[in-house]
Amino acid sequence: MSAPAWAESLVEVVCADAGRPPPRLAWRTRRGAGSTGVTRRDVGIVAVRAGSDPTDQRLTLLHELAHWLTPAVRRRRRAVHHGLAFYTIAFALYRRHGVADPDALRLESARYRSALRHAAHLGIAGASEALGRHRETLRARPRRRWRVLVPEHAVRLERDGRWTVCATCRQRVVGAQLARARRARRPLRHVLWTSTPEPAVEVPA
Ligand SMILES: [Zn+2]
Numbered sequence: 588m589s590a591p592a593w594a595e596s597l598v599e600v601v602c603a604d605a606g607r608p609p610p611r612l613a614w615r616t617r618r619g620a621g622s623t624g625v626t627r628r629d630v631g632i633v634a635v636r637a638g639s640d641p642t643d644q645r646l647t648l649l650h651e652l653a654h655w656l657t658p659a660v661r662r663r664r665r666a667v668h669h670g671l672a673f674y675t676i677a678f679a680l681y682r683r684h685g686v687a688d689p690d691a692l693r694l695e696s697a698r699y700r701s702a703l704r705h706a707a708h709l710g711i712a713g714a715s716e717a718l719g720r721h722r723e724t725l726r727a728r729p730r731r732r733w734r735v736l737v738p739e740h741a742v743r744l745e746r747d748g749r750w751t752v753c754a755t756c757r758q759r760v761v762g763a764q765l766a767r768a769r770r771a772r773r774p775l776r777h778v779l780w781t782s783t784p785e786p787a788v789e790v791p792a
């Protein structure tokens with residue numbers, strides 16, 4: 588399907604402002620409120636799967652356009668896609684093109700927790716407070732103690748109803764891990780961990 592007119596013109600305006608050629612915009616719809624997007628700089632495409640929430644559609648398109656305008660930074664051989672350079676552009680685009688700070692903060696940080704820290708740094712309204720609350724929650728969360736439940740073993744795939752599981756530890760093997768396990772010449776290895784809350788420290792009276 589073709590992209591709605593507002594989205595096409597947003598792509599034009601954002602790229603013209605930045606003095607950059609626009610990407611081709613691929614547009615599909617998905618069920619649910621939220622949208623998803625992906626930017627393929629190598630082939631010149633921004634693709635959006637639009638959910639029903641118009642604000643989230645706009646934010647998602649602007650998020651991808653920020654990727655279009657910001658090459659990923661490499662740090663220790665890892666590409667940083669959502670760093671400060673990216674969010675400097677992204678939050679400026681949100682502001683300039685009709686996504687209010689509180690909406691930008693809410694939608695962006697629901698996807699990427701790191702957005703809060705960058706938004707606070709950029710002085711986005713409400714970001715410092717939200718970051719403070721988030722850190723508070725992390726501190727209050729009980730620590731967990733990890734132990735090995737099933738020691739390291741070779742993964743042997745087995746069907747279990749609709750799932751593929753490891754025959755030894757019964758863990759489901761899905762997605763990329765399943766593809767990797769099927770491809771591997773030597774069996775992949777597994778350790779199954781489990782965690783329990785750390786017992787509260789007794790303070791002597
Ligand atoms: Zn992104």
Ligand SMILES: [Zn+2]
Pocket residue numbers: 740741742753754755756757758777778779
């Ligand atoms: Zn296993």
